[in-house]
Amino acid sequence: MENTTSVPVAISGAIVNGSTAVAIILTTTITLGNVTTSVTSYNPAHHGLYGYYPHLQPLLIVILVIMTAWPLFGNGCLLYLVCAEKNMREPGNIFLCALALTDIALILVYAPTTVYSLVHGEILDESWCRIQAFFVHFLHVLSVYLQASLWICRYIHIALPFKYAAMMTKRRLAIAMTICSLIALVEPLGCVSVLSADIAKHPTIMLPLDIGGPEAVFYIGLTIVCVGVAISCIAAGLIYKVALDNEKRHQKLTGIAKDQLSRKLKAAKTLAIVTGIQLITWLPSIITTCLMKAKVIRTDTGLILGDISFIVRITSTFTDSIVYAKRKNIYRRAVGKIYGKTRKRHQRAVGPEHIPMRTLRWTENM
Template sequence: MNLTSMSSGADTNVSSIAADVITNVFNVTERVGGDLVIRFATTHWNATFDLAKRMINHTTEDKSVINVIRAAQDVGLCDVIFSNVTSSGNVTTTVASYDPAGCGVYGSNPDLQPLLILILVCIILWAMFGNSCLIGVIATSENMQEPGNIFLCALAFTDISQSLMYTPTAIYSLVHGEPPGALWCRTQAFFVPFLSILSVFLLTSLWICRYIHIVWPLEFHSMLTPRRLVVAMVMCFLVAVTPPMVGLARVGKVVTWSVDLASVDIPKPASLMMPCTFGGPESVVAVMLCFLGVFVSCCCAGLIYREVRSKHLHHGTKEAWLAQADRLEVKLKAVKTLGIVVLLQWVTWVPILVVGMLSKVGAISLTSAAFYGDMFYVMLQTSTFSDSLVYAFRNEIYRKALAKIKRKMRLMVINGFY
């Protein structure tokens, strides 16, 4: 009996001492980590400020960014150069070359390299963290496991894939001053349009689910069966993969963007911050499919608001909503949240699509397309994590689920010390 009491008391003392030690370690780590973070932030802020000041001075001297582009164009940095090469057998062949390092934002001001890399690192970290949290919440929270959210989960996976396909390559190119190589360029040219179209149509499918949820709330689960959801996912995949696959089957390889501008296939991106994109008529089809997906999403949004606000709803639908009156506000808030996501999609997707179409028809020069393409494509990458941020601010269930996951992880860490 005494031995048991002594053992229990000893365990309590050991646990208390261990807890005090862990607390002190955390406090010391927080202080040291805080000092390191402050020093790191101060150093990089000063460097960033100097770089920004140089850019402003450079832009002021040239009066505008347009003059910077024109100056680079006059030098011929962003042109496909054709040169004749004579072999030992007196055979002359025409060789095309292109240097993406002289184009785009980096080409106009190489001193911005650290700032550009820092921006890309922040983008990929946010994309990985935000979408991973969104997937974890959907997988662990019962309130988030409704049929339509399977598209939201697939969209998060697609956003992660998009970020991984683009950002590490852009960082590598900025560090080394050249793109990785021809094989990776053609691989990227296949998957970048595929993932872009897939992302747009997954969001479109999510809007269609919301429309069914609003108009037929009682039949929602019976209409969106697992089999139908799988069929819809497969359809999105097939629509997205068709343009690059058709181009691959037609030519025998993935041709790049230079085919449309210079009638020659050069497996290099337009600039170090742009991904390799595929060329040919299939690339125009891919852009039009993206526009179509965004248009259908907006149509679904308009239909939902019309159904909700209309005073002439079908009698059966009225009865259905009376049966779920307590859920109406929740559903409307979910629709508004999705509307914000679509608005962000328009803001981030449309500019780069317009630049791509203008460059293909020759309305803007290659220099301008590379410069504005850099800015708009980086802006496009913010859409890979904006979805999760919108849900974090708009969805209380999402915030509660995140807090629950945080508590569980904290308990796991603390229990690991005992």
């Protein structure tokens, strides 16, 4: 004979608009003959920002929609300019393009499904959650090492300008990309198999699935990220040293040489700003995770902070394009080129006799 009893257990509470929002764990007791078993179910929709502040659902959806559209537009502009402008087709920019594609992939893996979960109040099926867990961790680490590779390219471009083209061959670039991908696979493959491995629970409706596995794997992943950041910092320091040496040795540098060095240093400074902003966006998430693991903050508070810090972390998918837009006008240049090409196609379709002379002159100058 089987008896089943479900007992809701409140594990935490928060005051929301004068009322108490309670996170629920449902404990089900199943009795089969002389054997009694308790099964505990965890609902992620009762935790985090959505669980404690459900009235924020429309705002969260709007934020995620904007955060999806912006990386697509910003990184799309960057990719278009690298392909369209000859002066942007230097070998090192392959890592810049790969970084833009990684940002696009990351936001598409995370945001649309999170919007779905917010609208329906439930997470997707387990198979998709496993795929999302794998790619979110993989793409985050990959972006760190692509940025480190870009720093190395910038250093070679500035310190060894005459050897740059010979060193940055297609084969070496392909090997570097492969190494970055293999390093990024260490944490996901060490913790989870997409098809069969044990995975920890979905923390909240807005956080990707936690990767299961030993506790040491978390620290291995953190170490891998720190190594990538350290490589970027070392390369940045070497570039700064080269810049100081050039100022001391070539104070009277003029003409094309001075202009080229100035442009290279400006590119390195832009990359430094991008790296700094990325570190700032990652910091809240790392701090929150460490505080939760050290049990300094309560689990319910940590999950709310986890939702907020992860949204901040995802902003790194479009902040780099904002920096390039500010320093290199990539938005205006890309939109202007697309508009100019569209006008020219329109002119060829309708014939020049139907187009005002002022428009013809403006298009010719594009």
